Amino acid sequence: MTKTVSDALAVAGKSVKSLIKLALLSRPVGRGLRKAGLDHPGDSLIIMGNGPSLAEDIASHLDALAKGPAMAVNFAACAPEFVRLRPAYYIIIDPHFFSGKEDPNLQKLWGAIAAVDWPMTLIVPRKQAGRLPEAVRANKHLAVACVNPVAVEGWRWLESMAYFSGLGMPRPRNVLIPAIMAAIVMGYREIYLCGADHSWLKTISVDDDNCVVSIQPHFYKDDERELKRQRKDYMKYPLHQILESFSIAFASYHRIRRFALAHGIRIYNSTPSSYIDAFERQTPW
Numbered sequence: 001m002t003k004t005v006s007d008a009l010a011v012a013g014k015s016v017k018s019l020i021k022l023a024l025l026s027r028p029v030g031r032g033l034r035k036a037g038l039d040h041p042g043d044s045l046i047i048m049g050n051g052p053s054l055a056e057d058i059a060s061h062l063d064a065l066a067k068g069p070a071m072a073v074n075f076a077a078c079a080p081e082f083v084r085l086r087p088a089y090y091i092i093i094d095p096h097f098f099s100g101k102e103d104p105n106l107q108k109l110w111g112a113i114a115a116v117d118w119p120m121t122l123i124v125p126r127k128q129a130g131r132l133p134e135a136v137r138a139n140k141h142l143a144v145a146c147v148n149p150v151a152v153e154g155w156r157w158l159e160s161m162a163y164f165s166g167l168g169m170p171r172p173r174n175v176l177i178p179a180i181m182a183a184i185v186m187g188y189r190e191i192y193l194c195g196a197d198h199s200w201l202k203t204i205s206v207d208d209d210n211c212v213v214s215i216q217p218h219f220y221k222d223d224e225r226e227l228k229r230q231r232k233d234y235m236k237y238p239l240h241q242i243l244e245s246f247s248i249a250f251a252s253y254h255r256i257r258r259f260a261l262a263h264g265i266r267i268y269n270s271t272p273s274s275y276i277d278a279f280e281r282q283t284p285w
Contacts, residue, residue: 015154022167026148029126030166030185036121036145037186040069040088044190045183046270046284047071048087049176053271054195054219058085064285065194071123071183073175077112078105079220091123091179093149093172098128105226116141123182125149147178153255156262163259170252170259173245174198177252184265191267192284195219198275200246204239211235212242253278 048054048070058065058081069088074097076082077090090113092098097106113122114135124132126146136142152159152168162168169181176196183191204214212234215227222230234242257278260267268282 011154015158018152018154018158018162018168021150022152022162025150026162026167027126028165028167029146029148030164032145033123033147033166033182033185034187036089036123036143037188039119039121039143042069043188044192044284045069045071045089045186045188046192046194047176047179047183047196048073048076048085049193049195049197049271050074050076050218050220051195051197051199051271051274052217052219053197053273056272057194057270058219061285071179073179075105075109075218075220075222075226078108081220082112086118087120089121089123089182091147091175091182093125093147093175093178095128098124098131100131103225103229105223105229110136113142114139119143121145123147123178145182147182149178159255159259160263164263170255171248173249173252177249177256180256180267184260189265191265192270192282193268193274193276193279194270194284196269196271196274196276198249199273201275204242206239212237212239214242250276250278 046065046068050073062084066085070085071089071091072085072087073091110133114133116139119141121143123145126148129144129146148167149172150168151171152162163181164185166185170177172178176193180191200214200216203216204212207213213231214234216230253276257267267279269276269279270283
């Protein structure tokens with residue numbers, strides 16, 4: 001009984017906190033996302049994470065990926081394969097991408113997106129939509145849709161309302177989480193995850209200066225500037241905080257799984273040896 005009461009109070013506390021965040025941080029975005037889904041009709045969507053396994057998928061199943069609809073993330077536009085994949089959607093969440101820093105990799109990314117010559121919807125945080133480069137906003141092939149990367153946990157009815165409307169999502173510690181939630185709001189009933197290796201634990205270590213070192217490989221080759229930025233970012237945090245962040249991301253996938261199953265949405269992990277243990281394994285080809 002004590003545990004039941006304690007659990008109920010904990011859920012109530014999370015719910016109240018989520019309601020406050022929704023009131024302060026979220027605004028309606030569902031209409032724009034649903035329109036984006038109608039622009040590329042179909043029941044299924046492939047989300048392409050940038051993990052190293054995506055290279056094999058591109059080599060073996062380029063035609064299926066290009067036929068789509070598919071969604072790319074983060075620095076994928078910098079890869080030479082991007083113009084062959086021609087994704088219907090592209091999602092960017094991390095504030096680093098909107099920082100305006102004189103980073104050659106960011107300039108290359110936004111230049112590649114500005115040069116898109118096929119219909120593509122760019123999905124960004126609502127608060128960052130006004131910070132897109134002028135060349136991106138001027139591209140008539142691009143539409144922009146927004147998400148609220150606001151963490152919502154608590155009562156099941158509250159989660160369902162927030163998730164379906166796009167007002168909130170499970171804690172977005174990885175771009176794949178808002179990618180999946182955007183796909184759900186857009187109306188896709190089958191979602192396949194490729195390149196979602198998430199095998200960060202294989203790469204993590206601590207050097208003799210007690211700095212955490214983690215090089216996260218992608219399907220494309222990062223240049224030295226980007227590798228240096230990643231190393232510098234990890235040095236800011238002690239190991240327990242980094243592992244906690246990993247744990248939050250994996251827990252969010254289980255929250256998504258519970259929500260999706262309750263509403264008849266199927267999410268399949270198509271990534272060989274992926275560390276994501278929440279979703280059934282199945283490929284789209």
